[in-house]
Amino acid sequence: MRIRATVAAVTGALALSALAVPASQAAGPAADHRESVAKIWQAAHGSTGAAASARAALDEPYDLDVSFSGFKVAKAIKVGTTGRYSTTVTYTMTHGADVDITAADFLTAPYLYRGALDTPSATLFGVNPGNCTSVSATTATCTGKIDVYPGEGDLLNTDAGTWKGAALAIAYNGQDPLDDNFDPAEVGYADQGGLATTLVQRNSKLTVDAAPEPVKKGKTLTVTGKLSRANWESGKYAGYSTQPVVLQFRKAGTTNYTNVKGIRTTTTGTLKTTVKASADGYYRFTFAGTATTPAVTTAGDFVDVK
Numbered sequence: 001m002r003i004r005a006t007v008a009a010v011t012g013a014l015a016l017s018a019l020a021v022p023a024s025q026a027a028g029p030a031a032d033h034r035e036s037v038a039k040i041w042q043a044a045h046g047s048t049g050a051a052a053s054a055r056a057a058l059d060e061p062y063d064l065d066v067s068f069s070g071f072k073v074a075k076a077i078k079v080g081t082t083g084r085y086s087t088t089v090t091y092t093m094t095h096g097a098d099v100d101i102t103a104a105d106f107l108t109a110p111y112l113y114r115g116a117l118d119t120p121s122a123t124l125f126g127v128n129p130g131n132c133t134s135v136s137a138t139t140a141t142c143t144g145k146i147d148v149y150p151g152e153g154d155l156l157n158t159d160a161g162t163w164k165g166a167a168l169a170i171a172y173n174g175q176d177p178l179d180d181n182f183d184p185a186e187v188g189y190a191d192q193g194g195l196a197t198t199l200v201q202r203n204s205k206l207t208v209d210a211a212p213e214p215v216k217k218g219k220t221l222t223v224t225g226k227l228s229r230a231n232w233e234s235g236k237y238a239g240y241s242t243q244p245v246v247l248q249f250r251k252a253g254t255t256n257y258t259n260v261k262g263i264r265t266t267t268t269g270t271l272k273t274t275v276k277a278s279a280d281g282y283y284r285f286t287f288a289g290t291a292t293t294p295a296v297t298t299a300g301d302f303v304d305v306k
Contacts, residue, residue, distance in 0.1 A: 035178060043184040059183070061189035064169055064171055065096030067094050071089065073112075076198060076201055079155065079232070084149055091144075091195065095169070099169075108132060109125060110126070110142075111168065112198065114159060114164075124163070125147070126145040131144070144167075148200070150230065150235075163197065165196035172187055204293050204296040205296065206285055208224075208283060210223045215306070221274065221277045223283050227245060240269045241265055241266065241268065243265045246263075248284050249281055252280040257284065280304055281302070281303060283301050284298045285297070285298050286298070
């Protein structure tokens with residue numbers, strides 16, 4: 001679930017309409033949770049530029065005595081073109097003795113952001129808030145999820161790469177952010193960024209085909225394939241151009257692949273190379289990956305050499 005800053009209209013704040021709620025989740029408690037978090041987030045972070053004038057009618061929440069540590073998230077989140085992609089986050093929340101984390105209207109949640117914490121270009125939250133278990137009077141261990149819906153516009157292709165981890169806590173204290181009489185000044189809020197980093201990557205696919213099959217020993221074998229990756233904006237997979245890929249071979253009856261040669265994909269992501277057939281075995285392509293696109297290796301394509 002994404003919140004994207006509309007920079008042209010808002011500086012240092014989130015436009016509430018920019019809270020992207022997936023169509024399948026557009027009603028019910030989850031949607032209300034996201035809308036409420038967006039409104040509190042805006043009130044807490046909208047302090048400069050065009051947002052400053054809006055703050056005249058929207059007071060800041062007070063500082064909640066909460067901090068976060070031990071934030072653990074997957075090293076990479078591989079995101080395709082459709083469906084829901086989730087990753088679990090664990091973290092420790094430390095709070096003042098006067099903060100009641102068991103209150104029905106207290107919540108905490110992890111999230112990811114790009115750019116600066118106060119002026120991110122984009123954020124990714126979970127559909128639901130996190131769950132915490134107290135381990136002392138002022139410490140709790142928490143678990144939450146980050147949910148990504150690429151088919152609902154959560155990501156642009158330029159969003160692929162490094163994201164930072166953050167967590168927030170909100171004490172609503174009986175206030176309803178969706179009510180006309182909502183008073184942000186009565187709400188406690190805390191968030192903390194720079195807790196970890198992760199890669200949000202455009203999922204990759206790789207194919208291989210060695211032909212002809214069978215082939216006579218010493219004859220030329222042509223190996224073709226294609227490297228593609230998710231295009232979050234078109235909702236399809238597209239060729240990944242001019243990327244280094246390695247052709248590998250495993251002789252029948254053995255277990256290890258050895259490198260044969262390195263080649264690069266064309267501008268459309270296709271691969272084509274030739275080798276001399278020497279023995280029965282399996283050919284495959286392997287791609288080491290980049291910061292924006294994960295590594296991928298094909299299954300071996302068996303060639304019978306006569």
